[in-house]
Every structure is written in structure tokens, then in C-alpha cells.
Amino acid sequence: MHEASMNPLFQPDSLAPAQFEETMHRAVPLEPEKRLMLAVLEDAVICFQENLFARDKKKRQLFLETEQWIFEERSNRLFAFDNLCQAVDLNPRYIRRGLRHWQESRLKKQTNVSSNPPSAAKQARRALMIRAENGKFKEQQKIY
Secondary structure, X not given: OHHHHHHHHHOOOOOOHHHHHHHHHHHHHHHHHHHHHXXXXXXXXXXXXXXXXXXXXXXXXXXXXXXXXXXXXXXXXXXXXXXXXXXXXXXXXXXXXXXXXXXXXXXXXXXXHHHOOXXXXXXXXXXXXXXXXXXHHHHHHHHO
């Protein structure tokens, strides 16, 4: 009776060794591959955002290449943006829209900042701060 109760626990595996090996080879490497794909996508987004206003020639080139890679549609390259996104279950069009929206908002802010020259009050405050840093403000303060 004791043997009968333990028998179901020790049934022979219905999976052949070749099937097990095939399953393990397919499942295990996928996770590191997906992590690598996500890291590539993350790096692309960071390069895009950090170098939007880059003035340095190398950083500007990095931005342009990243922008081209992200926004190139229907590429047949293995590591195209669309292919990586789909491999990790992300919608490439959604990400592109989000990045364009982010880019447009930053460009508007940059345009607003550069088109609005500082007021006379701001310029006076800056001059006072510069004088204070140089020690001239303390001398002028004593006069008043």
C-alpha cells in the first residue's frame, strides 16, 4: 500500500530528453536577449533626449543618427527600432509619438526662452549678483 501511494510521484517523465533540451534552449536565452533589446531601446531614448540641443559635433551627430534610427519605418534590418520594440512587446508608433511630443515641447520651451530677452529687472539682479560675487557689492552697500 505504501508503494501504491508513492507511485504517482515517481512516474516516468513523458517529455523526451530532446524535447526538454529544445524547450530549455529556447526559453532561457530569450530573457537575456530581451533585456539587451530593452537596454538598446533605453539607450536610444536617452541619447535622443540628452542630445536634442547638443552643440558639440559628436553629440549632435549621435542625436541625428539616433533620431534617424528611431523614426525610420519599415526597415528590413534585423536590429531596426520596430523589430526591437515588437520583440519586447512595445508599440513603436506609440513610442515615436511620445518622443515627438516631448521633442516639440522642448523646442517650444527653448524658442520661448530665446525669444524673450531678460527684463531690465532681471538684468539688474544679475549685475548685482556678479558684483556681490566680486566683492564690489559690499563696498557699495556701505555707502547707502
